Amino acid sequence: MHPMVKPALRRGWRDLNTVQFGMTPAHALTLGPVDTATGSFLELLNGTRGPTLLREEGRRMDLPDGHVDRVVEGLARAGLLDDSRGGGPDADALRGKKEVLDRLRPDLASLSLTTSEPGDAMRHLAARRALRVRVRGAGRVGAVLAGLLSGAGVGEIDVLDGGRVEPWDVAPGGLPAESVGDRRDETARRVVRRAAPGRPPRRGPTTPPEGSTPGFSLVIVAPRDDVAVHTPDPAAAESLMTSGTPHLYAGVVEGTGVVGPLVLPGETGCAGCLHADRTDRDPAWPRLVAQWRSGRQRQVRACDLTLATTVAGLAAAHALAFLDGRTPSSAGARWEISLPGLRWHTRPVEAHPACPCGAAGKGKQEHTPGDGERRETMAGQGPSAEARHEAEPPRPAGTWRAHV
C-alpha cells in the first residue's frame, strides 16, 4: 500500500494536538492526540511512498519504533486513508487512462469521502465502467439524467423512448436544439456518448451471447408523461418486478419534481404498493387515475426547466449511490419538491400487504440507511454522530441479487 491521507478532506488543527480532517459535519473527523512530529509525518502520507520508505522517513524524524505503522493503521481504521495504488486490476486499468481519469478526479475524490477502506474509491470508480443502466424516457429529465450518469463514469447507458425530438424537449445538458426532428432515442444515446469520459472497457468472456437478454444493474423510469410520473403504472413495471430488476422513478408533474421510489423488488415498496396505499387513503383515487390516464393527451405538459434539471441531478445521484453499493434514501420513499417554495420533503412508500410484490414485512431493517457502523478514530471522534456518513454492510458495486 502507498498510503495517502484523503486529500478530499481539508485539514486543520483544532488545538496543539488535535487535527480535524474535513469541514462538513457529514464527513469530518477529529483525531488526537497527535504530537508535532506525527503531524509533520502526516505530510509524507501523500501516496508516493510505500511502507519501507515511510519507516525510513520515520527513523529519520526520530519517531519511536513501530510508530509509523501504528499511525498508518490508526488512520486506515478511521477511514482517513486511501491507497494511491489500490483498488485491484480494474482500478489499475483506469489509472492507465490518464485522460479519462483526469475527467473523473473530482468524482474519485468525492468517492473517497463515502468509502472507508484504502483503495475503495478507485475500486468503485472503476466498477462503474462495467455497469449497465437503462433509462426509460428521454425528455427534459431522462436525457439529462442519462448524460449525467455517463459523465460520472457509468460504462453503458441505454436510453429508450419513442418519437422525435420536439422543441420543448430541448434542455441544456440534454437533447440539443439542433436535434429537433431527429429520433428521440438516437439523440439521447448521442448525448450519452458525448458525456462519457472515455469508452467503456470491452466486455470479457462473461458477456452474454448475442440474442440473449443482458441484465441491467438499474433501470430508471423517467417518463415524459405527467400522469406516469404522479402515479406510476404497476403494469409498466411488471417485467422489472418479475426479473427482480431494481428501478428508480423520477420526473416532473405539474409544478412538482419527484425522485423515487427506488424499488428493490420484493424488498421495498413498489408502484403497486404506492397505488394500493393511495387507494386505502382515498377511495376516489382509482377513479381519478382512470380519468387522468384516459384523458386527452396534452401535447405540451408543464415542466419547469430548472425543476426538471434538479430532478435529473438528484435522481442521478440516487442512482449512483445505489450503483456504488449503497442504499439511498429513495428506497421506499419519494422525494418531492414543488414550485415555488422549493423545499425537498420525503413521503414514505411503504410496502403494502395487498401488493403481490411481497415486500410487506420484509427488508425494512436491511434497507434503512444511516444505521451502519460507526467510523472509528485513533482516540478521536467525528464532530457530529448523527451526520456521520451512512455506512452500510458492503455490497459489490452495482449488484443487487443477480444482474437480471
Ligand SMILES: [Zn+2]
Ligand atoms: Zn409492491
